[in-house]
Amino acid sequence: MRYIELRSDTFTKPTPAMRKAMADAEVGDDQYGEDPTVNRLEKRASEIVGKEAGVYVPSGMMGNLCGVLSQTQRGDEVVLGDLAHIVQNEMGACFVVGGVVPRLVPNRDGFPSLDDLASAVRPQGMFPRTSLVCLENSHNNCGGAVITAEQTKSIVDFAHVRGMRVHLDGARIFNAAAALGVEAKALVRDVDTVQFCFSKGLAAPVGSILCGDGETVAKARRVRKMLGGAMRQAGVIAAAALVGLEEMRDRLVEDHRNAQRFAQGLAEIPGVRIDPRRAVTNIVSFEIDPAVMDAGAFQKACAEKRLRVSRYLGNSPRLRAVTHLDVTRDDIDAALEIARAVLIGAPAAVTAGR
Ligand code: TLP
Numbered sequence: 001m002r003y004i005e006l007r008s009d010t011f012t013k014p015t016p017a018m019r020k021a022m023a024d025a026e027v028g029d030d031q032y033g034e035d036p037t038v039n040r041l042e043k044r045a046s047e048i049v050g051k052e053a054g055v056y057v058p059s060g061m062m063g064n065l066c067g068v069l070s071q072t073q074r075g076d077e078v079v080l081g082d083l084a085h086i087v088q089n090e091m092g093a094c095f096v097v098g099g100v101v102p103r104l105v106p107n108r109d110g111f112p113s114l115d116d117l118a119s120a121v122r123p124q125g126m127f128p129r130t131s132l133v134c135l136e137n138s139h140n141n142c143g144g145a146v147i148t149a150e151q152t153k154s155i156v157d158f159a160h161v162r163g164m165r166v167h168l169d170g171a172r173i174f175n176a177a178a179a180l181g182v183e184a185k186a187l188v189r190d191v192d193t194v195q196f197c198f199s200k201g202l203a204a205p206v207g208s209i210l211c212g213d214g215e216t217v218a219k220a221r222r223v224r225k226m227l228g229g230a231m232r233q234a235g236v237i238a239a240a241a242l243v244g245l246e247e248m249r250d251r252l253v254e255d256h257r258n259a260q261r262f263a264q265g266l267a268e269i270p271g272v273r274i275d276p277r278r279a280v281t282n283i284v285s286f287e288i289d290p291a292v293m294d295a296g297a298f299q300k301a302c303a304e305k306r307l308r309v310s311r312y313l314g315n316s317p318r319l320r321a322v323t324h325l326d327v328t329r330d331d332i333d334a335a336l337e338i339a340r341a342v343l344i345g346a347p348a349a350v351t352a353g354r
Helices: 016-024 036-049 060-069 093-098 114-120 149-161 173-180 184-188 214-226 235-247 249-267 295-304 329-344
Strands: 053-057 077-081 101-105 130-136 165-169 193-197 208-212 283-288 318-322
Touching (some): 036 053, 060 093, 060 130, 060 208, 060 214, 093 101, 101 114, 173 184, 173 193, 235 249, 249 318, 249 329, 295 329
Parallel strands (some): 077 101, 165 193
Antiparallel strands (some): 193 208
């Protein structure tokens, strides 16, 4: 019996079309710029998001690292929302490896307010230089919240007049675009760099890309190599990413419908705390009333019934369910049955050994 896998959209398996494309991929040495499939992916991906150039990287984390390190110097400050994936989930890589200092502002529904930003930017003089602002769309740790092109522009305008650049962690930018009913291009038009992932909703097995102007991407290519990430016959994996890019964007709305169905179903289960209106993309964030059951115990009991959900930030009371290609509407209904059975069968305040 299979699991209903809602821990992440990173769990998708390559489709038959992806496997065929991988088997047939034309390859070369990417470090010499001679892998035709990687070159095609970089060209097509940058075209789709309306940027001049792109560099294929093994992971979203490396995309963020390349984006941040190619636009900052050691000792610079980088303004980030306190719930940003870069801050919470990336081992502090930008700060440790890049030597930049995080200047955190509160995340308000997925993006920092202009007032918070204004107070984060240092006056010139004996202070660190604030050179970069990072945004995230959709926002993982804010339950898949999205920011509009106008909201993005207001932050970018603010940053640019102060000489700062803006990097967007767009790991799930196509989910944000689908939720807002706009092209991804519109959402990234104003930012200087954007990284997005092929390995999440687009269902490819490996890889992300950093896109931006030619000069910044050329710098990022050097950063990628410094990080140990220049690749050789990467066309084998880039081929699957190309299939994801062309075939998966239009179906993300289905994942969003499933997420909404799950959120609404959860809202009807006593003991679940959720506002289904906030599930606008493929991420559902919810809590279990601790008087009914501890979040860890709920997660464990669900897993025993073959439903897997994840826990935000390792051990927070918030749980996360992510829909994707390998989750059907029937799976969602079955998942709701499991959640209901676990909670209704729960003796008061069950706690899991952590
Ligand atoms: N996020 C993963 C986990 O790390 C939490 C997931 O399952 O959602 N930016 C954002 C907004 C992300 O959600 C992720 C992955 C990344 C960057 C990093 O991508 P990878 O895992 O490819 O390095």
